[in-house]
Amino acid sequence: MASAGSxxxxxxxxxxxxATKWSKAFFAVVGIQMxxxxxxxxxxxGRFQSAYEGKDNVDPDHDSQYRxxxxxxxxxxxxxxxxxxxxxxxxxxxxxxxxxxxCIANAALFIYTILQIDQIDDSITKLQADGYLRDAYPGTExxxxxxxxxxxxxAIIGVVTISMGYIAYQLYREFAWDxxxxxxxxxxxxxxxxxxxxxxxxxxxxxxxxxxxxxQFLVIVSGKTDVELGLTIAAIPVTIMILLCAALFTQxxxxxxxxxxxxxYFGALAYFFFKLVRIYQPIKRAHYFAVRRSLTxxxxxxxxxxILTIINAFICxxxxxxxLKHHLVRPKGQDPEKEDANSYQMNEQKPPLSSRMTID
Numbered sequence: 001m002a003s004a005g006s007x008x009x010x011x012x013x014x015x016x017x018x019a020t021k022w023s024k025a026f027f028a029v030v031g032i033q034m035x036x037x038x039x040x041x042x043x044x045x046g047r048f049q050s051a052y053e054g055k056d057n058v059d060p061d062h063d064s065q066y067r068x069x070x071x072x073x074x075x076x077x078x079x080x081x082x083x084x085x086x087x088x089x090x091x092x093x094x095x096x097x098x099x100x101x102x103c104i105a106n107a108a109l110f111i112y113t114i115l116q117i118d119q120i121d122d123s124i125t126k127l128q129a130d131g132y133l134r135d136a137y138p139g140t141e142x143x144x145x146x147x148x149x150x151x152x153x154x155a156i157i158g159v160v161t162i163s164m165g166y167i168a169y170q171l172y173r174e175f176a177w178d179x180x181x182x183x184x185x186x187x188x189x190x191x192x193x194x195x196x197x198x199x200x201x202x203x204x205x206x207x208x209x210x211x212x213x214x215x216q217f218l219v220i221v222s223g224k225t226d227v228e229l230g231l232t233i234a235a236i237p238v239t240i241m242i243l244l245c246a247a248l249f250t251q252x253x254x255x256x257x258x259x260x261x262x263x264x265y266f267g268a269l270a271y272f273f274f275k276l277v278r279i280y281q282p283i284k285r286a287h288y289f290a291v292r293r294s295l296t297x298x299x300x301x302x303x304x305x306x307i308l309t310i311i312n313a314f315i316c317x318x319x320x321x322x323x324l325k326h327h328l329v330r331p332k333g334q335d336p337e338k339e340d341a342n343s344y345q346m347n348e349q350k351p352p353l354s355s356r357m358t359i360d
Contacts, residue, residue, distance in 0.1 A: 022170040030087040033160040034080040040149040045073040051142045071219045094175045098201040106161045113154040192319040199312040213298040220291045253320040
């Protein structure tokens with residue numbers, strides 16, 4: 001029997017997640033997008049901040065308009081970094097569903113960066129009309145200096161999204177063999193594993209869209225009561241704990257924990273429906289005006305994600321006790337790399353090893 005130490009890939013290095021051509025291509029495309037778009041967003045942020053002339057006794061409307069631009073730009077910078085992190089995570093875990101989800105998330109960023117152009121234009125126009133902004137540099141207004149970069153960002157994202165879609169198809173074919181080694185050829189078990197992957201990927205995207213909505217609400221929306229502000233701030237760490245517990249309960253097949261998490265999902269769904277309605281209530285409309293379109297987009301996307309998460313949570317819970325846990329949770333002391341390396345060698349060995357050698 002060949003020793004595990006001699007097996008190729010038995011010791012995983014930090015760059016093993018980009019060991020193949022298509023993995024390298026996917027990570028490189030997402031990385032290039034992040035660096036270019038973050039640089040453009042940072043440039044717009046710097047131009048705006050340098051041109052802004054703060055005044056005493058700023059009224060709430062102007063304060064909301066001012067906060068809109070830094071909040072948007074900071075949120076987008078975080079979004080691009082988070083997409084790169086999820087790309088690394090998907091390639092590391094060979095999660096095809098997460099790779100496809102990243103393509104969809106990038107398309108959502110494409111739409112949102114288009115909305116950003118109009119929203120930032122409105123904020124700059126209002127602040128400039130009231131004397132809160134000076135020229136970016138002599139003879140050039142802030143909007144004229146930043147507009148080309150704001151238009152270039154969705155154009156770049158659009159090209160990258162198409163590229164990601166093609167590479168994702170190649171990765172789907174590439175990862176199929178790794179899933180076969182981990183789960184086996186049992187169609188029903190592969191289907192259970194597929195729903196598990198979908199559920200875990202949804203949890204990661206839930207976090208970003210929930211955080212994006214909450215940050216905009218906390219920073220930009222005016223007219224919040226102290227109680228509402230405190231509860232919203234407290235909801236951030238609580239939500240992170242819920243998502244972590246949701247992943248753990250699914251992996252460990254804990255039905256009681258899953259039922260509790262699903263109940264919390266329904267509570268979150270009710271909350272976002274409430275907020276979506278409140279954005280357009282006549283009595284509250286003025287408080288949300290500066291960020292109405294972006295909050296609506298985030299609320300709708302979050303509602304869709306929560307509904308999909310609830311559906312997949314029920315499917316995963318229905319699959320409890322069917323044997324998937326054995327593939328997800330390995331006994332302590334077992335080396336998965338060693339097992340994968342030996343499995344690879346046995347499958348590739350020609351002619352096939354005798355049954356006695358296989359047992360050894």
